[in-house]
Amino acid sequence: VALPGERRHASKHRFFVVDLSQALFDFVIQLLPTAEEMAVKEDVRKLLERLIRTIEPDSRLLSFGSTANGFSLRNSDMDLCCLIDSDERLSASDLVTMLGDLLERETKFHVKPLPHARIPIVKLSLDPSPGLPLGIACDIGFENRLALENTRLLMCYAMIDPTRVRTLVLFLKVWSKRRKINSPYQGTLSSYGYVLLVIYFLVHVKNPPVLPNLQQMPPLRPISQEDTHMGGYNTWFFDDVELLCQRWHSSNTESVAELLIDFFRYYSRDFPYNTGVASIRSGLLKKENKGWQNDLTNGRYNDARERNRFCIEDPFETDFNVARCVTKEGLYRIRGEFMRAARVLAVRPRAIVALSQLCEE
Ligand code: ATP
Ligand code: MG
CATH class of the missing domain: 3.30.460.10 (Beta Polymerase, domain 2)
Structure with missing residues (x-):
């Protein structure tokens, strides 16, 4: 039986989360293109x-x-x-x-x-x-052509759960731009990288998952190598979203706000930056197994290390690290921002205050 204090705590949390979810919808809607x-x-x-x-x-x-x-x-x-x-x-x-x-x-x-x-x-x-x-x-x-395909893959993910996926992605894009950590030319991460982090989190970290893994679902009918490969890369994924939505339902009922809070917590505390690779196709991989580690025996030690501080596998070009432009300094800033965001949300300010603090320029 919950004590009165705990009950008050839980109901305060529920109120915060409902409020924050609504504020997130309202916030992103006004930023959509006309x-x-x-x-x-x-x-x-x-x-x-x-x-x-x-x-x-x-x-x-x-x-x-x-x-x-x-x-x-x-x-x-x-x-x-x-x-x-x-x-x-x-x-x-x-x-x-x-x-x-x-x-x-x-x-x-x-x-x-x-x-x-x-x-x-x-x-x-x-x-x-x-x-x-x-x-x-x-x-x-x-x-x-690979960029056209990864665009279609992300679009399919967005269509499976438009409200939660689009709200999270759009919010994180604005947040990362306002906090100045969305610039591969300056050692931080592209929007594309942030979108992959969101999908990775929803497919592989959340349990039960919010999204299925479209690249690992069995095809409806046999398909030939020719239809699935492009420039040597396997680009197949389950793209019949209408059918999928009839057959697959997520049993994860968390609200956008709960997912966002957990997203920041995961990337500030739990993601293994030193050894791990986020792969939306295969889940958490090891740098070591992809040859993306800081190879001490290699003469190009500094180069490899600089390119592979933060590792996000491209969904199709699996030998390509989408985060290869992230520098030591850039990763430090990105992780610092994840921590800052987790801290802002942990004290549960009023939703509007939370959003304006999170996105402060
Ligand atoms: P924004 O609205 O900020 O421009 P965006 O969703 O268009 O965001 P971008 O980062 O501009 O995202 O990327 C657009 C496309 O370019 C992606 O869909 C992807 O195909 C390709 N792309 C961008 N960055 C990379 C990268 N680092 N590695 C591989 N492909 C990338
Ligand atoms: Mg773009």
Whole structure:
């Protein structure tokens, strides 16, 4: 039998959690892109596609990243990928150079072609206008089919439990941007990395899980190697979400707020940063088994260590560490922010106060 003190404690906690969940919904809703912004972005995509077709008639320009997976915030950048459906095509770096010249001549975009980057892209930006008060930033890459697939995978995860998954992801994106820990160029983690951390947590850490593992579910019918592999990587996942939602129900009934509190607790206290790899495909792996440890016998000791401080396995490119840009200093700051957030929530302030403290710039 609970003592009166404990009962008061439990009911106070329940009240806090209900309140915080509601505040989280309200908070993210006002940060979603407007219908107008989405329409302008779609117009930009069509315009760019028309221009690219003057160079490569058999090309298509597709959205990926947040504009396509349902995790978009107001003024998110646009990630576009050009696919060319013909055998004789220019190399990505030639295309980047040619497209850069064309867009410079024909449009009002500021254009920056990067033909020699690891993945050649054209970077575009547009100054603010009435329809887009903050302008637009856009990257165009070529033949990045794996990125289209990982976008579709994240979208399927979002569709299984739209309220909890989208609220958590959108909140963490805003939080990480406001706390300045969402910048791979400055040694912290990309939005994509944070989304993978959320999915990993919901599939592999929560018990019972909030989400099933789409990459490990049995296919409905036999499929050939050809249909499941892309550039040597297995890209198969269960993508019939409608059917899945008829057959699979999570028995986890925690609210968004409870999940968020536990997310911060897990990543500030329990995730084994030194030895572990978060893999949404396979659960918790060991750096050692992936050759991602700090290899003392290797002459490239410093290099390997710098790249593998924090390890998040890409869902398809399993030899690729999505967090490889995170530096020692960056990881220290990220973990510090997880701890700070856990501390803010532990004292259960009023929900609005909690959110404004969490996202303080
Ligand atoms: P934002 O709204 O902040 O732009 P986003 O959801 O578009 O967030 P990004 O980090 O811009 O996320 O990533 C967009 C896409 O680019 C991802 O879906 C992924 O395909 C690819 N990507 C980004 N970062 C990486 C990375 N470190 N490794 C592999 N792919 C990445
Ligand atoms: Mg993006």
